Amino acid sequence: MKKNNLHTPPDAVPADTPIIAAHLSKSYNKGTVAALSDVSLEVKKGELFGLIGPDGAGKTTLFRILTTLLLADEGQAWVSGYDVVKNFKQIRRTVGYMPGKFSLYQDLTVQENLTFFATLFGTSVETHYELIKDIYDQIKPFSDRRAGKLSGGMKQKLALCCALIHKPAVLFLDEPTTGVDVVSRREFWEMLQQLKQQGITILVSTPYMEEAVRCDRIALIQNGRILHVDTPSRITGAFPVNLYAAKAASIYTLLKDLRSWNQVESCYAFGEWLHVTLRQDTGNGQALIREYAASRAHAQVVVQTIAPTIEDSFIRLATSNTLPYGSGH
Ligand SMILES: Nc1ncnc2c1ncn2[C@@H]1O[C@H](COP(=O)(O)OP(=O)(O)OP(=O)(O)O)[C@@H](O)[C@H]1O
Numbered sequence: 001m002k003k004n005n006l007h008t009p010p011d012a013v014p015a016d017t018p019i020i021a022a023h024l025s026k027s028y029n030k031g032t033v034a035a036l037s038d039v040s041l042e043v044k045k046g047e048l049f050g051l052i053g054p055d056g057a058g059k060t061t062l063f064r065i066l067t068t069l070l071l072a073d074e075g076q077a078w079v080s081g082y083d084v085v086k087n088f089k090q091i092r093r094t095v096g097y098m099p100g101k102f103s104l105y106q107d108l109t110v111q112e113n114l115t116f117f118a119t120l121f122g123t124s125v126e127t128h129y130e131l132i133k134d135i136y137d138q139i140k141p142f143s144d145r146r147a148g149k150l151s152g153g154m155k156q157k158l159a160l161c162c163a164l165i166h167k168p169a170v171l172f173l174d175e176p177t178t179g180v181d182v183v184s185r186r187e188f189w190e191m192l193q194q195l196k197q198q199g200i201t202i203l204v205s206t207p208y209m210e211e212a213v214r215c216d217r218i219a220l221i222q223n224g225r226i227l228h229v230d231t232p233s234r235i236t237g238a239f240p241v242n243l244y245a246a247k248a249a250s251i252y253t254l255l256k257d258l259r260s261w262n263q264v265e266s267c268y269a270f271g272e273w274l275h276v277t278l279r280q281d282t283g284n285g286q287a288l289i290r291e292y293a294a295s296r297a298h299a300q301v302v303v304q305t306i307a308p309t310i311e312d313s314f315i316r317l318a319t320s321n322t323l324p325y326g327s328g329h
Contacts, residue, residue, distance in 0.1 A: 019043035024075035050215035059205040096168035106148030121166035153184030209311040239308040
């Protein structure tokens with residue numbers, strides 16, 4: 001297997017790189033389900049780093065390995081300079097982990113959950129209260145309510161407070177915004193920005209591609225493999241061809257027609273639009289697509305040149321060996 005050069009010997013883990021994964025592989029069910037394949041990743045101190053990928057991509061598996069809850073089959077990893085296998089106890093003391101499924105005790109109140117997690121880490125709610133104050137203030141009016149009776153957004157804030165109560169140097173958040181309303185999601189990302197200002201290194205996973213722009217750097221992951229790591233703007237900026245958005249009265253027929261046209265390199269549905277790239281684009285793509293749609297008797301045709309999103313980049317990277325036509329979704 002080809003190894004990249006992300007390989008750090010255990011005795012020389014750089015202090016400015018609190019998370020290092022080197023060639024991690026993990027499979028389940030006696031090797032029949034490959035969850036991670038040769039995953040290498042480095043997160044720098046103070047970064048807000050996003051792990052972006054669809055359900056089943058391997059995000060939770062990677063989080064569980066990095067937080068010492070699961071052993072990798074192959075590869076090595078270090079968190080805060082500690083080996084995830086040899087020094088798991090130290091890691092558990094220095095990291096905060098908010099698992100995807102809620103970590104809260106549903107029958108305990110907000111206040112009791114917080115106290116419980118503080119006790120677990122040998123600290124008190126008061127010791128690092130400043131760190132959680134802004135977040136906790138938002139749920140304080142419900143401090144006597146059982147966690148099970150909170151809204152999704154409030155549960156998420158409480159779970160974040162619990163993960164922060166011992167002032168971790170590194171914070172792992174596995175899909176913290178899944179199933180949470182849009183307003184709470186936006187507030188959550190703002191909270192993460194504030195935590196980052198306090199010097200906490202954050203690795204956060206999400207299946208929502210549009211959240212990628214909130215991160216300093218992201219890794220796109222699919223089928224247990226890292227497709228690419230970079231800043232969101234560099235990833236979209238590296239989109240190698242013109243991208244067009246097209247729609248017509250019958251979007252489904254247009255999709256079928258465009259996919260059967262030999263000029264089309266990729267075409268996939270994106271909300272109410274089709275996103276299209278052409279094989280040989282000499283800059284007149286909009287006109288070409290319009291003419292072709294007209295030749296197929298499409299009505300109300302609109303074609304625009306658009307800036308690629310992270311999702312466009314993800315689809316292109318994920319389907320690069322199956323182009324033309326891209327992936328429908
Ligand atoms: N305990 C397990 N036993 C068998 N297969 C598993 C187990 N845990 C995960 N998998 C499989 O491993 C792959 C990666 O799963 P993982 O949960 O790490 O992905 P994910 O990106 O976190 O997605 P999700 O949000 O759906 O959990 C998937 O194919 C999943 O079905």
